[in-house]
Amino acid sequence: MEPLTQRSLRDLRDAVRSGEVSAREVAQAHLNRIAEAEPSVSALLAVTADDALTQADAVDLARSRGDAIGALAGVPIALKDVICTRGVATTCGSRILSGWKPPYDATVTARLRAAGAVMLGKANCDEFAMGSSTENSAYGPTRNPWNLACVPGGSSGGSAAAVAVGEVAGSLGSDTGGSIRQPAALCGIVGLKPTYGRVSRFGLVAYASSLDQIGPMARSVEDAALLLDAIAGLDPLDATSVDAPPFRAESAMRGDIRGLRIGVPTEFMGDGVDGPVASAVRAAVEALCALGATAEECSLPTARHSLATYYILAPAEASSNLARYDGVRFGVRAAGGFGHAGMTEASREAGFGAETKQRILVGTYALSAGYYDAYYLQAQKVRTLIRRDFDAAFKRFDVLVTPTSPTVAFGIGERSDDPLAMKLADVCTLPANMAGIPGVSIPCGMDRGLPIGLQIMGRSFDEETTLRAAHAYEQATHWHTLRPEVAC
């Protein structure tokens, strides 16, 4: 029989529900897998074994009593370390929050708890979700399960690697410019960035508030959909969450894609996209057409400005969001420095990593009087234009298909001295954040032993069509069944 750690999230849920296995057995099997694989991949910053077993026992007890159990009862998961977990250290991959235990749960954490999911640990990430390789974590890099010399992508690299090696059945990441989809692509799993406003950000430590969105990562589209189902919906604690028609996982998994109109934006298939990646994406489009969809090339002329726009808006918001780390109330307070200013300077100097400092500087500059109009305001205008391009495209197409990342995983340290090359890793994913629309990455091929990701973007709050297309493709191909051979 397939080991528990290879089974899908849905399978595990059903097995626990039917009594085939206990939630404790499921949790223990995954904790064993964590012990086995962590030395290789370093996906987790904290393993909450005791809490996990207690939660699992509660599920088993409830089930044995015949009490109602949640929709994800007994499902083992991990949360990116930028998501607050009551009483469990939440570091954001930063020294400045080392050991900080939030006194409250993020809304997504609370919803997953309520659904009976069992949290096994907190996943590594680039500091404050700033990065594309998880190399910016203050606690060391995570390794790509397909090739330990490579990065897992980022910033949700830990969440992706943990799922890929079977440490957990699913995880949550956060996506500001591609931080869910790009590591999902590089680790050969499914990662969904929902529509901005679909999932509450309450308890997500902010990087760039107008772009951040929490989303699921799993080994199948259906598993990702089940996670989204559990976390989505209006939250009175997040004023930017939206009262949209609810997302229902089952309906996204039903029906075929005959007549689905696919747009293939040429801007995402040009220079900079590796040959094997472009070929895999073209093959995927053909596969979708074989299932009854129609495809046509199209253009999103302003999308190419996404990178520049992003690197104004995100650092600007970050420079403000990260001002609260001053050593006064929580996190690291460095010794030395005179008075409040001195204490703040010393704490920030010691607590933040280089990339974070750089983005704070860039953002501070972009917001300064005299530069605001030229940078921040201008970037907001461009963002509006990008959004309009997407609106126009979605008048003709139901989904847009692109590569998730222009390349497969790169080597650890390979792009550390080339910030532009590093940032180009997000060039295909950034536009969806600019427009606020949903985007999913699914495995669609292999290149030199490393996974290739296919990105499918849909209309705002139409995760259903987006995931239906992804699910149909997945069912017709075998890419999602491939597993890395780490510590097996």
Next chain:
Amino acid sequence: MPGTQVETRYVGSIGMEVHAELLTESKMFCGCRNAFGGEPNTRCCPVCLGLPGSLPVANRLAVELVVRAALALNCAISPIAKFDRKNYFYPDLPKGYQISQYDQPIGSGGWLDIESEAGPRRVHIRRVHLEEDTGKLMHLPTGDSAVDYNRSGVPLMEIVTEFPPDMSSADEARAYLVKLRAILTCIGVSDGKMEQGSLRCEPNISVRPEGSAAFGTKTEIKNLNSFRAVHRGVQHELARQVALLRRGDRVAQETRGWNEARGETVLQRVKEVEQEYRYFPEPDLMPVHIDDARVGLIRARLPELPDAARVRLVDQYGLSPAEADLLTQTAAWTAYFERAAGLCGNARATANWMMGELARLLNAANLEIEQCKAGPEALADLLAMVENGRISGKMAKGVWEAAFETGEAPAAIAARQGEQISDADALGAVLDSVIAAQPDVWQALCAGDEKKLTFMVGQIMKQTRGKANPGEVNRLLRERMAGGAQ
């Protein structure tokens, strides 16, 4: 005189920034209770502590209160309430930014009218906006600093006067603040307690030679927590600047704190460069729409404002404008006056009593009229007892003090203390005995030595332990004098 040089005359320019904490149940962006004082850090949560991951949710009542205030101040109302971040580092500011309003304040282009010794003046208001209050920094005896975040996130309204400033004197500055406080308390958006810091004012002051078009360098005064302090602070600062200029020095752009004990402003912070706040739209909050119908509804529900009440009090009760000013200083004063005057039917006596005895006792006890145990019903009863002669004016003061202290009904206090003696027979008997004891004085009085009258009244009061009705005693004495002269 050496030479005939005329000393340069200077004119002052005074602008004002006023912050008022709003009377909401909960804070601006979270569910914590909005109240004054309490054990430090007992009314805070992840949101008002700015913990990582927390998000603000706007208090709609606070938006409504600011609309109400802006309407009462004759402002145009913005169709949306949009929030911005004002970024700066300070330990009492937990997020490293204050959520405020930058380019689209809820209210703009308003005014209020004041009257001072210099005559009536319209003070224009540039903007009325909504923001959140900060925590409070406390310096401990150990030399450490501590922060109390109970105040952090309390809804705060900022009201800024227009530039160029309309005000030029300390009198006007105080009159502006008095009127503003009257309006804000009248419409129920602020409790106006300057001593608790729920109403704070920061005047900015400059002087320039008379006739000069260019404004002088301005300074800002903080820590003014009473009307008196505002008046003294502004007066002192105007004088300080004029003295500097006369000496040939220049005024530095700085923030100065008012030192009440020393009666002077002292340097707090030099502001040579404009602080860079890096404002940008708050991405965590969607703009709140304020539609016309809603504005219309809020306008329709505004109570009678102090200016209107003042005019009405003059018309309806025959008060002087100055008296009406005092009695409309807050809505509670107006309500108290009208209730008491209505009950006892004597507006003149009610006004005198409120401006005299009631104001004196409130001041001495440092209480607001709302906290007064003796309500308008008690005052009306007291004044009725004086009017119908049951107690003397002098006795009334004692009864009132007791009522003010304990809240007991004046009639009950008066009954216990013994009521006034107005009965002519009873007073006549007392008078007889006083005349018998002081025959020489009586004769002198009857002979026309009017000064002796006071003495005789005093003797009667002494015998009756102050309960004799002085009017009646006077009448009786005159009657007897007329009789004695026959």
